[in-house]
């Protein structure tokens with residue numbers, strides 16, 4: 001769909017000048033009442049900015065929810081009967097082994113990750129956010 005600006009551009013590019021002047025002259029009687037084109041444009045710009053702002057806020061909320069869920073994902077645990085416990089990141093598959101005498105790990109923050117791990121990205125994206 002064309003924007004108002006595109007429609008206006010089409011009109012001014014494809015209409016002979018005298019036709020434009022005729023149309024313009026017919027608007028003279030309205031010059032002294034009603035709202036101005038500037039006011040309409042200002043209103044439309046404000047509305048567009050608000051809509052963009054809402055989309056941005058929604059997107060940011062979704063990103064934060066995604067980060068929250070990734071960060072709260074449980075660590076994969078395998079009680080290997082033939083060796084140390086195995087802890088695995090479900091995102092980057094990094095594995096760490098701990099003996100039975102070492103403290104039990106329960107959180108993804110307690111193991112190493114590959115540099116492109118979704119857990120690290122989620123941690124990064126949710127820093128400096130106040131929630």
Ligand SMILES: [Zn+2]
Nearest residue numbers: 089092113117
């Ligand atoms: Zn990881």
